[in-house]
Amino acid sequence: VVFGGVFTPLVAVGYFEGFFHPVIAVLFIVAGIFTFYQGWLGQYVLTVNEGQGHVDFPVEDPGENLMAFIDFTNQYIENEPLELRSLFLLIGSEDKSLTIKEIALRDPPFELFTFRQLKERFLSDPGISEAVTWAIDPLRTGSQVRYQRVKDDGRLRPVLSGRIIPEAILRKYTRDEFMAISPENKNY
Numbered sequence: 001v002v003f004g005g006v007f008t009p010l011v012a013v014g015y016f017e018g019f020f021h022p023v024i025a026v027l028f029i030v031a032g033i034f035t036f037y038q039g040w041l042g043q044y045v046l047t048v049n050e051g052q053g054h055v056d057f058p059v060e061d062p063g064e065n066l067m068a069f070i071d072f073t074n075q076y077i078e079n080e081p082l083e084l085r086s087l088f089l090l091i092g093s094e095d096k097s098l099t100i101k102e103i104a105l106r107d108p109p110f111e112l113f114t115f116r117q118l119k120e121r122f123l124s125d126p127g128i129s130e131a132v133t134w135a136i137d138p139l140r141t142g143s144q145v146r147y148q149r150v151k152d153d154g155r156l157r158p159v160l161s162g163r164i165i166p167e168a169i170l171r172k173y174t175r176d177e178f179m180a181i182s183p184e185n186k187n188y
Contacts, residue, residue, distance in 0.1 A: 004036025046070070064156045068147040072138070082137065083181050086170060087112040087145065087158050089134040090121075100169045103134060108143070110160040112136065115181075117157060122175055133173040136160075140168040 008029055015025035045056040046066075059066065075085040089112055091098060113121065118133065138145050143162025149155070173181075 001036060001039030004032045004034070004039055008032030008036065065147050068156055068158075076139075082170065083135060084115050085138075086135040087114065087138050087160075088118045088173075088178075089113075089136060089164075090118065090128075091132045091134065098132075100166050103169060104164050104166045106164075108160060108162055110164065112145075112158040112160060114158065117155070118178065122179055129175050131175060133175070133178050135170040135173065136164060137168050137170055141165060142168065 011020065011025055011028040011032060014020045015022065015029075020028070044059040044062050046059050048055050048057070072085065089103070089110055091103075122128065138158070141160055141162070142165045143160055145158050145160050147156040148159045149157075
């Protein structure tokens with residue numbers, strides 16, 4: 001953007017002042033306009049900050065999986081509260097009395113929710129008011145968490161393919177307790 005924005009007017013002034021041949025000036029002006037346009041379009045990059053500076057990796061077409069990874073990584077790096085970067089397992093009202101050990105014995109895969117996805121689900125469906133939510137630390141699960149498109153939801157949701165280790169389960173929430181968590185409130 002800067003190069004095309006500075007270079008093109010200078011070539012035009014040079015042409016009118018007689019510094020450039022008309023054909024060369026037109027070629028340079030077209031090239032300057034093209035570089036300005038390319039800069040205006042921009043390019044997605046994955047920036048990794050290091051101690052000595054940063055490194056940019058160009059990304060041709062950022063997929064939803066990459067965007068989910070970047071979102072989680074930024075939450076982890078920015079040291080957001082654990083509740084905001086946890087994954088949540090929604091258990092129906094018929095299984096309200098399950099203990100941590102009973103959840104750990106359940107067979108995978110587990111379809112989980114991110115904080116924002118579960119908040120949206122509770123707001124859009126008040127009929128699941130009796131559901132119980134278990135917060136899970138994704139870094140302590142001991143299994144791989146993948147983001148996959150789930151049938152009932154058009155977006156990507158985290159799916160845990162292995163069993164849940166009891167140490168990864170952080171806390172049990174009722175719907176009202178979960179809805180009381182706010183991103184602005186850092187004292188959970």
